[in-house]
Amino acid sequence: MENYNLYDYISILKRRKVEFLVTFGILLLVAVIFSATWSIYRTSATIQIQAPDIPEGVTAPMGASAASFMEALADQRIQQIQQKVTATSTLVEIITKFNLYQKQREVSPITDVVEAMRKKIKLNLVSTELSNPASAQRMSAGQLAAIAFTITFKYSDPLITQQVTDELVSRFLDEDLKQRRTKARETAAFLAAQVETLEHSMAEQESKVADFRRQHAHSRPEALAFNQQMAATTGINLQDIDRQLNALEQSRGALRAQLASVDPYSRVIADGQVLTTPAIQLKALQSRYSTLLGQYGANHPDVVKLGRQIDSLRIEAGESSDGDTLSAQIADMRANLAAAERTYGADHPDVGSLRSQLRSLERQAASASRVAGKHGTVKKDADNPAYLMLVSQLQAADSQYQALSSQREVLRRQREQYERLVAETPMVEQEYAALARDYDNAQIRYREMKEKKQAADMNEQMEQSRKAERLVVIESAELPTRTNPPRPLLLAAGLVLSVMGGFGAVAAAEMMSRSIHGTYHLASLVGVPPLVAVPFIFTQEERVRSRRLWQRAVVSGAVLVLVILVVVDRAVMPLDVIWSVIANRLGLS
Structure with a gap:
């Protein structure tokens, strides 16, 4: 062809x-x-992503942008809500409520009916262009800067189509509100628990820092310069006191030498006789006591009387017995007693006498030790002015020496303390820096979490009062007419x-x-074109006959249509009503 x-x-x-x-x-x-029999209707509802009534920057934490703080609806939440709204259990409830797909439910499982209904539900995002390329890369083409979305449903009954679409929109809004409020409540509760935990941690850190500062009040880094200065000052004071003590020690030695060479008593001549001093009388009585003790024993009345005189004279003189002399006498007496016991035996009278003399010497030594410890070597009854002046000077030097020794001990302990504090400062500084760092980090985390908690509380209040970002129906589902x-x-x-x-x-x-x-x-069949082609020739009679036939057919058809229209108008239904129904069915009206 x-x-x-x-x-x-x-x-x-x-x-x-x-x-x-x-x-x-x-x-x-x-x-x-x-x-004429096609009866699938479609209707849709438009839901806008309403911006919050309060600017997002007010509820976002310090240092965080509102875009990063709020989750994009088009990116996640719409898809999540759609999955829940179009879940099998939800769609079964809707099918049962509106008695959808009656014939299909009679012959097919409910899961197949639900799947067929799910295919009739469409969700389309209404987007606008984004000026941020980074955000555009994270979203698909249909999710770029979504400002609204539409929910569409198809069904054979226009009224049911509208009702089901409204039901889907209602469930979509309810699920969105539920999710947002649940998320805001759980976020606020979680952040409250975190803030409470951080508060306990902050209290523990503050307690540790306070205890450490209290335990190392004088060895903290800020006291290092003071401790070093005080250690140096204390060392200088110690050196000065050591020099004073050395000078006092030399002065005391010189005073003791002078005191030893001066007689504490002045010689008094009365009636041509030199009155002996109590010390000379004491020595004479002690010599006589030893002789009588050896002759009569310790219990003889003369010996006892002489012992009382020696004690009273010793107390009156205010001096003790010569410690070195008594020690030597006691040693000699012990040696004599041991020799006598070996020679005569323990029961011989001479042995008993030597034993009594030994006990007497031991009592004298003990008494002399007590007196020397109580009164010292200074003669209280001395009356020589030169002796008394030397004694006064020596006592003043001793008092000054003791005061300087006490002060030196105090300064030595202070210097040791300051040196110890200076030595401890690096370790204390390291430990304190670790505690301070942990405390500062805890403070930073606490402030950040507190800001997030406040923002979460504000978001929760906004969700409760419907002031936050939300879904709003801007175009509800209409009754489809086509x-x-x-x-x-x-x-x-x-x-x-x-x-x-x-x-x-x-x-x-x-x-x-x-x-x-x-x-x-x-020509295509025989391979040679014909010499001549004679067309079909119509005669005049054939043309007239054909024209008459067409005229009769047109007239007959017109008469037949007119008769049918009259019969229908009179017997069945008025023609204007029929035209309105047909136009409505064909969507022409």
Whole structure:
């Protein structure tokens, strides 16, 4: 058919007009019936992502941007809510509530019905352009800067379609509100627990720092300079006191030497006789006591009387016995006693006498030790002015020496303390720096968590008062009046398909025909074009007859249509009502 021209195609269409008209009419009738019976309606509702009434920067923590603090609805939350709203249990509730898909439920499992309904629910994001490329990279093309989204549902009944769409929108809003409030409440509770934990940690850190400062009040880093200065000052004072003590020690030695060479008593001559001093009398009595003790024993009245005189004279003189002399006498007496016991035995009278003398010397030594410890070596009854002046000077030097020694001991302990504090300062500084660092970190975490807690509390209050970011229905679902797709569009598509089907039927019939039509067809078969082609010649009578037949057919068709219209108008329904119904069904009104 590649060699056919336009005249040939027109000729084929004239010859196959019956096939074309039959196929075209059947397909067009099918298209009209399909369009008339098509009853799928679609409606949609638009939900806007409403910005919070209070600026996001007010509720965001310090140092955090509002964009990073608030979670993008289009990115996560809408998809999460959609999964919950279109869950099987939720869709089963909706199907049962509105009695959807009655015939399908009779022959198919509920899961298949739910899956079919899920496919009829569509969610589309309404987006705008983003100026931040970094945010655009994290989102898909349909999620870029979403400002709203639409929920669409399809069903065969327009009223039920609207009701189901409203139900989906209501559940979507309820789920969003529930999730936001739950999230805000749980976030606030979690942050409150974290803040309480950090408060306990802060209290422990503060207690540790306070205890450490109290335990190392004088060895902290800020006291290092003071401790070093005080250690140096104390060392200088110690050196000065050591020099004073050395000078006093030399002065005391010189005074003791002078005191030893001066007689404490002044010699008094009365009636041409030199009166002895108590010390000389004491020595004489002690010598006589030893002689009598050896002769009569310790219990003899004269010996006892002489012992009392020695004690009273010793107390009166205020001096003790010569310690070194008594020690030597005691040693000699012990040696004599041991020799006598070996020679005469323990029961010999001489041995008893020596034993009594030894006990007496031991008592004298003990008494002399007590007196010396109580009164010292200074003679209380001395009356020599030179001796008394030396004694006074020596006592003053001793008092000053004791005072300086006490002061030196105090300064020594102070210097040791300051040196110890200086030595401890590096370790104390290291430990204190660790405690301070932990405390500072705890403070930073506490402030950050406190700010987040305050922001979470504000968000929770905003959610409760519906002031936060939320979903708002800006266009509710309307009652659909046209099918989806519209019937005129279905009719137009049916018309196009009918025409194409008619042409297809003509082409198929022509290909299946064994007859020869036209010079081109004959030439393609025999390989030689004909010499001449004589067309069909209509006579005048044939033309008149054909014209009369067409006129009669048109008149008969018009009369038949008129009769049908009159009968329908009178017997069935007025024509204007029928036209309104047809126009409504076809979506023309």
